[in-house]
Amino acid sequence: xxxxxxxxxxxxxxxxxIWLCHQCxxxxxxxxRDAKPASLMAALRDYxxxxxxxxxxxxxxLGDPKYLPLLFALPTLIFLAVLAWLGHLTALPEGRIVYxxxxxxxxxxxxxVAAMTLSGLAALGGGxxxxxxxxxxxxxxxxxxxxxxxxxxxxILRHRKFRECEAHPVGIRETYKRHLxxxxxxxxxxxxxxxxxxxxxxxxxxxxxxxxxxPLWHPVKILGNVSGLAVIGALVVFGYRRIADKEQxxxxxxxxxxxxxxxxxxxLTGFLSELFRLADLPGLAYPIYxxxxxxxxxxxxxxxxxxxxxxxxRTAAMxxxxxxx
Numbered sequence: 001x002x003x004x005x006x007x008x009x010x011x012x013x014x015x016x017x018i019w020l021c022h023q024c025x026x027x028x029x030x031x032x033r034d035a036k037p038a039s040l041m042a043a044l045r046d047y048x049x050x051x052x053x054x055x056x057x058x059x060x061x062l063g064d065p066k067y068l069p070l071l072f073a074l075p076t077l078i079f080l081a082v083l084a085w086l087g088h089l090t091a092l093p094e095g096r097i098v099y100x101x102x103x104x105x106x107x108x109x110x111x112x113v114a115a116m117t118l119s120g121l122a123a124l125g126g127g128x129x130x131x132x133x134x135x136x137x138x139x140x141x142x143x144x145x146x147x148x149x150x151x152x153x154x155x156i157l158r159h160r161k162f163r164e165c166e167a168h169p170v171g172i173r174e175t176y177k178r179h180l181x182x183x184x185x186x187x188x189x190x191x192x193x194x195x196x197x198x199x200x201x202x203x204x205x206x207x208x209x210x211x212x213x214x215p216l217w218h219p220v221k222i223l224g225n226v227s228g229l230a231v232i233g234a235l236v237v238f239g240y241r242r243i244a245d246k247e248q249x250x251x252x253x254x255x256x257x258x259x260x261x262x263x264x265x266x267x268l269t270g271f272l273s274e275l276f277r278l279a280d281l282p283g284l285a286y287p288i289y290x291x292x293x294x295x296x297x298x299x300x301x302x303x304x305x306x307x308x309x310x311x312x313x314r315t316a317a318m319x320x321x322x323x324x325x
């Protein structure tokens with residue numbers, strides 16, 4: 001906080017502490033001046049995402065609501081162009097609802113592979129810039145990141161830091177963040193379950209010719225539905241606690257709500273696509289599927305610039321800190 005007050009921006013942003021903070025809010029609960037240091041750390045994390053973003057203007061765009069229509073316009077125009085090419089803008093496919101007849105999987109794969117490749121390179125660029133800043137500001141005295149990689153990944157998978165917030169409180173004051181460990185675990189593994197589901201569908205199609213839609217009793221389908229419910233349940237808790245505890249736990253930013261809302265809407269439109277297909281309502285199913293693809297694009301392709309970027313920067317900070325010991 002002193003560095004921020006003195007205007008030492010580069011020193012503050014080049015420190016791993018801003019991302020090692022998991023916002024358990026203990027510091028806010030016990031701060032004698034009621035300065036809400038946890039909120040300051042959250043603001044620094046938001047700022048660091050745009051500061052290290054490659055290209056920088058996208059980092060600024062994801063943090064400013066006035067650019068939201070433009071950010072959605074990109075995937076919308078891409079998918080509309082594909083539909084126009086296929087002749088599906090004015091006429092929906094007839095017969096049984098099969099989404100691959102509306103937007104062929106090959107087109108979707110091509111769009112997402114190209115976009116995610118660029119997004120991955122941008123995420124790598126931002127992560128490298130942050131790593132270099134940490135090395136300049138904090139130095140390197142440890143054994144290197146190679147030996148620290150496995151322990152860092154295990155700490156992430158176990159959510160050890162979130163658990164410590166709950167298991168080792170410094171006192172009896174309420175932090176209003178006791179839900180973080182369980183809910184973040186649900187979102188984390190629920191999202192991984194959805195990734196595994198999507199990957200399994202791709203393997204089934206290309207390796208075994210097992211075309212979609214798959215039956216509800218299929219294990220992959222069950223995994224996807226259970227994972228989606230876990231994500232939605234956790235997001236509802238996150239949203240409720242942010243509203244109910246906003247005075248005590250700290251202010252939520254636009255970036256916080258954007259990430260939670262996009263993840264929630266992505267999951268909900270996925271379920272609605274499934275339900276409308278099962279109900280045989282093509283007039284609703286195909287438009288909802290189109291909207292679902294828009295949300296998926298927004299969620300995944302803009303990872304380096306939204307709050308989702310914490311998967312890059314927090315991992316880098318944890319790895320850098322572990323490699324110093």
